[in-house]
Amino acid sequence: MKNRPxxxxxxxxxxxxxxxxxxxxSGMDYGDIVRLELANGRVSVQKVDIIEIGDQSPEAVEAYVRAAFKTMPDNTRLSLISDLTALLQQKKEG
Incomplete structure (x- = not known):
């Protein structure tokens, strides 16, 4: 890739x-976590493997869950989807 704007x-x-x-x-792929930073009026985007320790913002938690989900075997994903669907149904009925 040429270094051009x-x-x-x-x-x-x-x-x-x-x-x-x-x-x-940059090795970025669907579902990867990226960190956005502002320094000296410039926005930078960097792929990260984990979120910063202690960051419990909704965005960080969602990024972590999505990254973890991406690495799970299919049977674990299906089981998790089933469990979450059941929880939503319970919430809807209650």
Whole structure:
């Protein structure tokens, strides 16, 4: 990949698509956790393997759960989906 600037438009919800060539070069894949930081007026995006210790924000917890789910065997995923569905049904009925 050549080291050249890539320009993207931000959509109305503040989203920007990271081009495939950049995702591939940085090892980013669907479901990976990325950390966004602001320093000196610049936003940086970095793939991370784990969230920072002690960060219990809803976004960090969701990122952790999604990353863990991605690494589980299919039978564990199906079991977890079943358990969560049952909990939602109980909540809906109660």
């Amino acid at each position: 890539i320009y993207k438009l931000m959509d109305g919800k503040g989203r920007v698509l990271i081009p495939k060539e950049l995702r591939t070069a």
